[in-house]
Amino acid sequence: xxxxxxxxxxxxxxxxxxxxxxxxxxxxxxxxxxxxxxxxxxxxxxxxxxxxxxxxxxxxxxxxxxxxxxxxxxxxxxxxxxxxxxxxxxxxxxxxxxxxxxxxxxxxxxxxxxxxxxxxxxxxxxxxxxxxxxxxxxxxxxxxxxxxxxxxxxxxxxxxxxxxxxxxxxxxxxxxxxxxxxxxxxxxxxxxxxxxxxxxxxxxxxxxxxxxxxxxxxxxxxxxxxxxxxxxxxxxxxxxxxxxxxxxxxxxxxxxxxxxxxxxxxxxxxxxxxxxxxxxxxxxxxxxxxxxxxxxxxxxxxxxxxxxxxxxxxxxxxxxxxxxxxxxxxxxxxxxxxxxxxxxxxxxxxxxxxxxxxxxxxxxxxxxxxxxxxxxxxxxxxxxxxxxxxxxxxxxxxxxxxxxxxxxxxxxxxxxxxxxxxxxxxxxxxxxxxxxxxxxxxxxxxxxxxxxxxxxxx
Numbered sequence: 001x002x003x004x005x006x007x008x009x010x011x012x013x014x015x016x017x018x019x020x021x022x023x024x025x026x027x028x029x030x031x032x033x034x035x036x037x038x039x040x041x042x043x044x045x046x047x048x049x050x051x052x053x054x055x056x057x058x059x060x061x062x063x064x065x066x067x068x069x070x071x072x073x074x075x076x077x078x079x080x081x082x083x084x085x086x087x088x089x090x091x092x093x094x095x096x097x098x099x100x101x102x103x104x105x106x107x108x109x110x111x112x113x114x115x116x117x118x119x120x121x122x123x124x125x126x127x128x129x130x131x132x133x134x135x136x137x138x139x140x141x142x143x144x145x146x147x148x149x150x151x152x153x154x155x156x157x158x159x160x161x162x163x164x165x166x167x168x169x170x171x172x173x174x175x176x177x178x179x180x181x182x183x184x185x186x187x188x189x190x191x192x193x194x195x196x197x198x199x200x201x202x203x204x205x206x207x208x209x210x211x212x213x214x215x216x217x218x219x220x221x222x223x224x225x226x227x228x229x230x231x232x233x234x235x236x237x238x239x240x241x242x243x244x245x246x247x248x249x250x251x252x253x254x255x256x257x258x259x260x261x262x263x264x265x266x267x268x269x270x271x272x273x274x275x276x277x278x279x280x281x282x283x284x285x286x287x288x289x290x291x292x293x294x295x296x297x298x299x300x301x302x303x304x305x306x307x308x309x310x311x312x313x314x315x316x317x318x319x320x321x322x323x324x325x326x327x328x329x330x331x332x333x334x335x336x337x338x339x340x341x342x343x344x345x346x347x348x349x350x351x352x353x354x355x356x357x358x359x360x361x362x363x364x365x366x367x368x369x370x371x372x373x374x375x376x377x378x379x380x381x382x383x384x385x386x387x388x389x390x391x392x393x394x395x396x397x398x399x400x401x402x403x404x405x406x407x408x409x410x411x412x413x414x415x416x417x418x419x420x421x422x423x424x425x426x427x428x429x430x431x432x433x434x435x436x437x438x439x440x441x442x443x444x445x446x447x448x449x450x451x452x453x454x455x456x457x458x
Contacts, residue, residue, distance in 0.1 A: 017087035023101030028249040032407040040414040049079040061298035075301035089380030114396040137182035144174030196397035299357035320423035334365035362418040
């Protein structure tokens with residue numbers, strides 16, 4: 001009962017803080033911070049942490065805990081710490097930046113979409129060229145992947161689809177960074193930008209380019225039979241439409257979309273994982289429900305349980321390889337080490353990858369409890385700075401698409417690991433590439449005029 005009371009107090013404090021730093025927690029006006037609160041923390045972490053603390057989770061991962069009572073309590077306290085101090089860090093950033101979340105977010109929603117000379121030929125040719133690079137990257141990905149799981153499923157393979165998924169990810173025979181950046185990331189972001197240009201211009205060429213990019217984005221999000229990426233892509237698309245006033249959510253629409261999405265998700269689980277017992281599959285600790293409320297947070301308890309006990313602290317070894325390489329240190333991921341330690345048989349049979357979880361787990365694996373404290377404050381500051389940054393940028397197709405991308409990608413990263421918040425080459429490339437493009441588009445007339453004056457002066 002004490003756990004439940006403490007959980008409810010933390011929930012109230014956390015909700016009030018998040019509502020202040022987000023401006024709104026309304027389901028009909030989703031934003032970067034509210035998605036972090038609802039998806040990354042409340043659903044994926046906080047609810048499951050209470051089940052685990054009470055010992056009623058009966059989850060296959062937590063059965064692997066040694067001294068379970070002690071570490072169920074420790075894990076619960078750590079998650080509660082994140083629920084309060086993450087938004088508290090965001091609160092102080094807002095105060096330092098003079099950020100009034102409610103007013104600035106509502107003003108952003110009301111802003112019209114800037115044209116950025118979308119009807120000019122050179123702008124279209126520029127994005128057509130980027131799209132061509134994206135399509136070539138998709139072809140390269142298909143060529144270098146031994147077996148494409150979605151193709152094998154359609155052919156009716158007898159092989160394990162779970163094994164094929166791991167092989168597609170871990171046994172890719174090409175350049176992983178090139179695939180991740182130009183196929184898996186660039187294609188969806190380009191589809192959003194081109195869609196916005198198509199809305200602005202109403203030109204058939206932009207609409208046709210969007211159709212191709214949309215098809216490519218759907219393919220890269222389903223090719224390996226991962227269940228969540230395609231849902232997140234459609235949420236990005238809905239967010240773009242909400243932010244330009246093309247779509248409005250109501251409680252009824254949300255309920256309808258939720259029912260449809262849930263039905264599709266269950267269908268994907270049944271097809272991909274070959275479910276026979278639907279009743280057991282839909283219980284709170286199995287199938288899609290267990291995946292939502294327990295699968296993302298249980299590995300946090302395992303990290304706390306294993307590192308410093310069965311495994312030594314990493315002291316920076318799981319930091320980005322670009323950083324560890326400077327000191328000639330082999331890069332390791334704590335999520336992979338926990339999988340290998342707890343479920344070695346899955347590593348051996350090829351069905352196990354990593355046990356991704358709340359970011360503080362990886363921070364703890366590296367630097368102990370100090371990592372949890374500093375990591376929480378740091379991640380909170382990064383999230384709020386990005387939120388403020390995008391709300392104060394011009395609302396054009398490029399910046400709006402990046403805003404939506406980060407509004408979905410950051411919540412996913414929070415339950416994926418800590419090191420991506422320190423150095424993320426994909427984020428850096430996207431900001432550099434599209435930020436540079438936006439700057440060029442704003443300044444190209446000035447540059448052209450300057451060159452003409454210089455030429456005429458001669």
